[in-house]
Amino acid sequence: DAGVTQSPTHLIKTRGQQVTLRCSPKSGHDTVSWYQQALGQGPQFIFQYYEEEERQRGNFPDRFSGHQFPNYSSELNVNALLLGDSALYLCASTLTRDSGGSEQFFGPGTRLTVL
């Protein structure tokens, strides 16, 4: 049973560029959430996608956008990169009908470095 997968594992960009990160949820899961984990901090919620719609959003600017495809995979896009966007980006999946205390399964993350 494949868990949550993310690509790429590492990425280096320069300020002002745009980046796209990809996530495939655990088999059978329909909901994908994205988190940003800065060095030495806990992950922070960016947004959650269900049925190809953004269902909930954390306190992140509009430079952060996403998409969910019919196969439940998801992309995170960040425009106009800033140095402060350097972080580990984590994708997590769950099954919506089990929400409200259900476990979210995390991928290994994509390490983004902005120079």
Place this chain on the structure above:
Amino acid sequence: AQSVTQLDSHVSVSEGTPVLLRCNYSSSYSPSLFWYVQHPNKGLQLLLKYTSAATLVKGINGFEAEFKKSETSFHLTKPSAHMSDAAEYFCVVSDAELIFGAGTRLAVHP
């Protein structure tokens, strides 16, 4: 708004001694609480979760946590630390999304 506070940023123990990682939560209603562990270069793994069933929750690898509503606490314990327990531990409260604490780095010395 819900939140969690992990009271120690670093904890250091000797192998074979007990582990205590402290977490306080803030919630206006009965929360769902979790402990996750993050080993270097690996994804977050769920240790255990509390969802208003038994207040003493048993997890994987010998960890357990007790939900104390009167103290708004959800401390993580293990009777005997192992070298492989060295990692970052996160206390988490669930709203629609997961809200993470700042983390506690556990070091285990021989």
